[in-house]
Amino acid sequence: MAYGKKRANTTNALFTLWGVLVFAFLFTPIAVIVVYSFNSGRVLAAWKGFGFNAYVNAINNDIIVSSVITSLQAAVGSALLATVLGTLGGIALARARRGAWWAAGLTGILALTLVTPEIVDGIAFLPWFVTLGVDAGIGPFNNGLVRLIVSHAMFSVAVVTFIIRARMAGIDRSLEEAAADLGASPWHAFKDITLPLAAPGVLAGGLMSFTLSLDNTILSSFVQQPGYTPWPVYIFSSVRVALRPEVAAMSTVMLVLTLVALGVVGLVLRKSGESSTAIIKTMAGS
Numbered sequence: 001m002a003y004g005k006k007r008a009n010t011t012n013a014l015f016t017l018w019g020v021l022v023f024a025f026l027f028t029p030i031a032v033i034v035v036y037s038f039n040s041g042r043v044l045a046a047w048k049g050f051g052f053n054a055y056v057n058a059i060n061n062d063i064i065v066s067s068v069i070t071s072l073q074a075a076v077g078s079a080l081l082a083t084v085l086g087t088l089g090g091i092a093l094a095r096a097r098r099g100a101w102w103a104a105g106l107t108g109i110l111a112l113t114l115v116t117p118e119i120v121d122g123i124a125f126l127p128w129f130v131t132l133g134v135d136a137g138i139g140p141f142n143n144g145l146v147r148l149i150v151s152h153a154m155f156s157v158a159v160v161t162f163i164i165r166a167r168m169a170g171i172d173r174s175l176e177e178a179a180a181d182l183g184a185s186p187w188h189a190f191k192d193i194t195l196p197l198a199a200p201g202v203l204a205g206g207l208m209s210f211t212l213s214l215d216n217t218i219l220s221s222f223v224q225q226p227g228y229t230p231w232p233v234y235i236f237s238s239v240r241v242a243l244r245p246e247v248a249a250m251s252t253v254m255l256v257l258t259l260v261a262l263g264v265v266g267l268v269l270r271k272s273g274e275s276s277t278a279i280i281k282t283m284a285g286s
Contacts, residue, residue, distance in 0.1 A: 037245060067229050071231040073149075077148075086161040090161045090162070093107065129147050145228050147225065214254065217232040220233050
């Protein structure tokens with residue numbers, strides 16, 4: 001028995017060590033970028049001393065600031081659009097009758113968007129926007145920011161839908177049915193019962209859509225227009241020459257913003273009475 005206990009302890013120690021190595025492999029490059037954002041040199045890879053010059057230079061660089069603002073605007077816009085569409089789709093799928101043909105079809109279409117390579121999406125979106133904006137004369141589709149918002153939202157709406165469907169699938173429908181029995185209209189039942197129940201999934205889906213938009217490079221490079229270059233595309237073009245510490249500095253700032261948004265959503269979910277396990281499941285869409 002002592003041998004079995006010792007073997008179990010050794011196995012647990014090995015799994016713990018493996019987990020530490022995996023996390024170190026994943027997050028060490030991020031830590032390196034954060035450290036080198038304080039590099040006083042002109043080239044990122046050549047450490048010349050500790051300082052805040054990179055942050056000052058990044059803030060004073062109009063091109064960098066413009067690309068970051070474009071990325072944030074596109075991320076907020078796509079998150080709002082994807083959250084609205086994903087909320088409606090997720091609730092509809094969760095409340096669909098078993099074997100409904102439209103639910104199976106919608107699930108298949110959404111699943112297809114998740115596995116479609118981004119380069120295929122980019123090739124498809126570009127002529128579509130040209131057709132709508134130039135040939136059909138629909139003005140908004142000639143705007144670079146609108147193109148980014150629509151394309152990013154269509155890319156992430158499936159993620160939002162599945163997160164909200166997972167959230168609503170485990171919730172009893174008796175509350176909604178009771179509201180209907182008491183005379184509530186479908187709109188009031190949705191607004192006062194269904195939407196508050198789905199709120200944790202809505203928040204998680206919105207955050208996921210926001211982060212997916214921030215780091216979208218391939219799709220953005222296809223649909224962008226002059227004056228609306230997002231941050232990932234700017235970084236990609238900078239790599240061809242030489243990465244400067246300003247890029248690491250602004251990337252660190254955006255990382256902090258993302259972590260703050262994640263913390264806010266976790267706090268909201270915690271205040272809504274969700275357990276830690278439920279929060280993780282909601283964020284993962286399971």
